Amino acid sequence: EENMRSLADKNGLLFGVAVRSSDLFDPVASKLIEDNFNIVVTENIMKLENLRPNPRFWNWNPVDDFVEAATEKGMKLRGHTFIWHNQLPAFARNIRTREEGIKVIEDTITQVLTRYKGKFYEYDVCNEIIDDETGGLRKTVWLDTIGPDYADIAFRIAKETDPSVKLILNDYSNEYAGTIKGDGFYNFVKGMVERGVPIDGVGFQLHLSTDYPLNEQALRKNIHRFYDLGLTVSFTEIDVRVKMPMTPQKEKLQKEIYEKLLRIALEEKVSCFVMWGYTDANSWVPGTFPGYGSAHPFDRQLKPKELYISMGKIL
Numbered sequence: 001e002e003n004m005r006s007l008a009d010k011n012g013l014l015f016g017v018a019v020r021s022s023d024l025f026d027p028v029a030s031k032l033i034e035d036n037f038n039i040v041v042t043e044n045i046m047k048l049e050n051l052r053p054n055p056r057f058w059n060w061n062p063v064d065d066f067v068e069a070a071t072e073k074g075m076k077l078r079g080h081t082f083i084w085h086n087q088l089p090a091f092a093r094n095i096r097t098r099e100e101g102i103k104v105i106e107d108t109i110t111q112v113l114t115r116y117k118g119k120f121y122e123y124d125v126c127n128e129i130i131d132d133e134t135g136g137l138r139k140t141v142w143l144d145t146i147g148p149d150y151a152d153i154a155f156r157i158a159k160e161t162d163p164s165v166k167l168i169l170n171d172y173s174n175e176y177a178g179t180i181k182g183d184g185f186y187n188f189v190k191g192m193v194e195r196g197v198p199i200d201g202v203g204f205q206l207h208l209s210t211d212y213p214l215n216e217q218a219l220r221k222n223i224h225r226f227y228d229l230g231l232t233v234s235f236t237e238i239d240v241r242v243k244m245p246m247t248p249q250k251e252k253l254q255k256e257i258y259e260k261l262l263r264i265a266l267e268e269k270v271s272c273f274v275m276w277g278y279t280d281a282n283s284w285v286p287g288t289f290p291g292y293g294s295a296h297p298f299d300r301q302l303k304p305k306e307l308y309i310s311m312g313k314i315l
């Protein structure tokens with residue numbers, strides 16, 4: 001049977017989705033995920049506020065279950081994420097010194113990657129560390145307390161703990177060459193490579209909208225310059241939101257963007273094509289972008305949209 005998952009397998013593409021842990025234990029949702037995707041990422045349960053709400057309490061159970069369920073179904077795992085400025089527990093927001101900060105990073109990464117050694121295909125070691133306006137490092141508790149080498153430190157610890165997991169720097173609005181953020185992100189990564197930091201690849205989140213056309217040329221150019229550094233590229237959090245109400249015109253634009261992204265992923269041999277949610281029934285978009293919605297490949301009834309059927313023809 002030719003489901004999306006086997007088509008992705010045939011193309012050598014890691015094709016997947018962010019999953020709420022309840023999904024993997026709901027019979028309908030878990031069947032859909034298993035039939036369609038060969039890789040999954042935890043939407044929230046590995047973020048620090050959930051995984052480690054205080055320095056001595058680790059919420060392992062949901063993650064253990066998730067890792068086990070995905071592994072049983074033969075799906076690969078992306079890890080998300082160690083170092084971020086959002087969804088931080090109070091103790092991390094209140095770090096005051098470089099030593100304290102390094103200790104939090106070190107404990108977090110070694111605990112997780114020791115427990116799940118060999119289980120993750122790739123991991124977003126740091127997430128969204130580049131500033132939108134300047135293209136330099138974002139002002140965060142990590143930068144304030146540790147200094148500009150915090151990412152280098154995190155990648156080095158991760159590589160030492162589990163050399164088998166591919167270490168990724170992930171961000172949004174970093175997909176185009178020739179933009180302040182895109183170039184700032186690239187320059188930071190190039191610096192890491194020059195400093196000998198063990199980074200394996202980059203992630204473009206690709207939270208897109210039908211308000212703007214996809215700049216295919218700037219995206220391809222960007223992918224190539226990371227390949228020239230010897231790194232991989234993954235599409236890590238794809239969604240294409242639409243300003244409500246939906247119209248046939250917006251539906252067409254949305255379909256074209258999803259199709260183009262998939263074509264580019266295949267042609268450029270991108271490692272992962274991961275969408276940030278599969279159904280509008282369960283979406284982070286309306287909460288974060290008021291007035292927007294319908295961003296995902298399945299509708300609220302879990303029926304595949306036209307755009308998804310047409311992605312199947314591309315695979």
Ligand code: XIL
Nearest residue numbers: 043044080127128172205237276284
């Ligand atoms: C989002 C989740 O989807 C929401 O459920 C949560 O409330 C906030 O975070 N970029 C990221 C993701 O790297 O971790 C975010 O996920 C979406 C934006």
